[in-house]
Structures are given as structure tokens and as C-alpha cells.
Amino acid sequence: DTAVSQTPKYLVTQMGNDKSIKCEQNLGHDTMYWYKQDSKKFLKIMFSYNNKELIINETVPNRFSPKSPDKAHLNLHINSLELGDSAVYFCASSQANRMNTEAFFGQGTRLTVV
């Protein structure tokens, strides 16, 4: 069974459109994340979310918004897509115990804005 799964794997869309990427984890983790990996492979945190708190990286445009219907899901909505949004987006999850633990990543969604 896939621990963290994202859909779709590929997404091609035109500038100005609104799109969503879905993420689900079956690990029972209480914290989920969204990362953006640009063409230079840099993994940049966008959001951290658990049932108590949403932490937003201040550099993320407000066109991006996470939505969590329940603990196992953290979807990413993007409004008014721009060319610079093209990247691979990774969802991840971890368990926020006393000690830090491994973050498990989804397979990624390659977003191409044309």
C-alpha cells in the first residue's frame, strides 16, 4: 500500500487557470506538508499543517492555499496559475511526537503551466 499518494502525477494547464492537487496518507500521521521542487532541484517548504496549526512559508503567494478535510488529507489549491508555478510539488507527512521523525513523501506532481 502506498503510504503517501498524490494525484494527479502530471498536470498541464494554461496560465490563469485554477487547479488542485490531492494528497492522502495512510500512515496515521498527524502532520502534513507541501514542498515545491524547482528546476534546480531545491526542495522548498510551502506549508506545514496539523490539526492544530497551519504554518505558511511567508514567501508563498496567497494564490496557493492548503485545504485539509481530515487528518489523512491535505490538498493544494492554486489560483490564477503563472508560468513560474511550473515545478514538481511533493506532499509529505510525519508524526509529531516528542521527537522528530522521518517525513514520508508522495510521488510528486509535475505541474506545467503553459
Added chain:
Amino acid sequence: GENVEQHPSTLSVQEGDSAVIKCTYSDSASNYFPWYKQELGKRPQLIIDIRSNVGEKKDQRIAVTLNKTAKHFSLHITETQPEDSAVYFCAASTQAGTALIFGKGTTLSVSS
């Protein structure tokens, strides 16, 4: 906030040689330091991690060292093999539940 620097950005070695990747971090509160391997077109996957109460950890051909005073940690791969070729990322985080902050990655190429 935390900032993680990683060097080198690319590393080419011959099969059987050792490879060393170094990272520094800025936040003295950071206490968890994982290393991830990302093969082309795949997701990042944990290969080894170390916590701030440990100075060194080894798992077969892979070892990680941590110097809390100097705020740097390193990944050592011995007897490299072609299948070790990938992008390696170091990361750091503070309290549980906070996001990992990644270095910019090292592309390791192992030629046979």
C-alpha cells in the same frame, strides 16, 4: 528561521571510492538531521538520520557525523556503487512536527 547550506553541489567519483557531502545549519535549536536520496523522477527517500544527542551513526556503507558546536553534519558513503548515483539532500528541523528545511542537494555520479 533555519538555513541549511550543502556542499558540494555536484560530486563525481569512481566506483569503489568514498563520497563525502557536508552541510551546515544556522539554528542551534535544530535537533534532527536526516539525509534523503532522490533518484531521477522519484520521490525523496530517507537513507539515514541522526539526532542531536548522537555524534555519529552508521548503517552499512553509509555514515553520518554531527558536530553540534560547529553546527555541521556530514554524510559519508564508502565503496560507492553506480546505483548510489542520485541527488542527496541534507535537512534539519527543530521541534517535532516542524517542517524539514533542506539543503540545495548534491548530485552524486558514480562511474564504473
